[in-house]
Amino acid sequence: MRKLIISKILFLSLFFVLPVQADNIVLRSDTPDHHVVLPGDTLWSIASRFLKDPWRWPQIWGLNRTQVKNPHKIYPGDIVVLEETANGSRLRLAKKKGMVKLSPSIRINRLSNAAIPSIPASAIEPFLSQPLVIEQNGLEKAPFLLGSSDRRVILSSGDTVYVHNLPTNQGVTWQIFRPGKALRDPDRNGQILGYEATYLGDAKVSIFANISTATITHSVQEILKGDRLVVSPDILFNNYIPRAPELPVKGRIISVYGGVNEIGKGAIITLNKGTHDHLEAGHVLAIYRESFVKAPEGKMVQLPDMRTGLAFIFRVFDQVSYALVMQSTQSIQIHDTVGIP
Structure with a gap:
């Protein structure tokens, strides 16, 4: 005997409705009207389909500081919808209403640990206990x-x-x-x-x-x-929600883990700032390149810093922290600076 399952529409418990231009949050020009969450997606990759600054998805989805370490559970098959309202644009999480027949060929069990993570867990899990x-x-x-x-x-x-x-x-x-x-x-x-x-x-x-x-x-x-x-420590992958530090910070990349020569997306970098500088796991920092040119009179002049990437901090010590490079538009080098995105 076949059973029928009727799925209900599921909304996020909090909405944050805002004009596209508000608070410098800008939608991509090719933003889709919806996205079906797939296995392997992360909250960062989903947000990158809608936002130019994907790390700011918590602001769009209405999360606040008290919820920082308890993100909403999002699973494969859920639908992220972009809606236009009288007050601007908003994102919501929804399910299509209807009936789904159980089939012996496919069986999906929703487990708490199958929720979509903020960033690729596999990229940082080996580093949660090392270095x-x-x-x-x-x-x-x-x-x-x-x-x-x-x-x-x-x-x-x-x-x-x-x-x-x-x-x-x-x-x-x-x-x-x-x-x-x-x-x-x-x-x-x-x-x-x-x-x-x-x-x-x-x-x-x-x-x-x-x-x-x-x-x-x-x-x-x-x-x-x-x-x-x-x-060996007890390893727990904390699904931290990305957010900018509340206090100004300016640091430098002092090392890249694993002895690689080039720093790009997916690299693990070491920063010369840590808990003493109020950094926490989940903070997002922009990476900047400092450039100098020689003026006609021979004096070296510093050009405006150029943003070359974004880094997601996942492990913090007193004076240093480790971060995963989430985006890079150019090659990143040792001693490049990091700061508020």
Whole structure:
């Protein structure tokens, strides 16, 4: 016996109706009248179909500060509609009213974790627990690898290893790090803001003892005797809603993660600003290029900064933060500036 499901029209609980020109929010010239949400869409990519500044979709959809960390749930199959009203334009979320027949060939289960994220979760999930920013000599007291029973020089996934000084009350899953490069602030004469510990892999403990036994479960680089272990954190992908910082900020890109030479869309960048500068996960910053030209009298003159991209901050430490480059119109370079979009 076939069942019929009648779907109801679903609206966002809050609407924000405004003229297109209000508050500098501008619709694209080729804006569609609606968009059907597809698997793989993000709130950012959906908004980019309607807005020239897609990070501002929370303002269009009526979200406020108290809802910043609890975005509305949007799922594949939902319909984002652009409406023209007497007061201007608005976006709403809706479902077509009607009957849908269940079919044995297709079955869709709506789960809470299947909601559309703000940005591509897969792009930042590996970085929610790594890299690790530490103080100088911050890993000195951490447990370390003694090596393997066969005295192998290079260790990798699947190898059984022995660990010295491993506590028994912090769980069985650990990450393996090695002290890495210093993160220096170009705006403060190269002052060291911290050290970026290099993530090498993961290990799982099988026997706790004076010298504990563990297995390397994952490796991204060669692992050596003496490398340090840090307890694995509980990873929770917070679906932060993008928003501009409330206070003025001007910083610089001081590093790009992974040793790549060119910075573009999808790159993970390190900024010389953090919680001390009131930055939070979810903040969006514009990336600017500083340019200089030589005047006829030989003096160097600075040109107006040119915006070259947007960055979404997803992990913040005291003096540095990590961001995902969401847009880039030109190549982005180390020491380019970031600021209010």
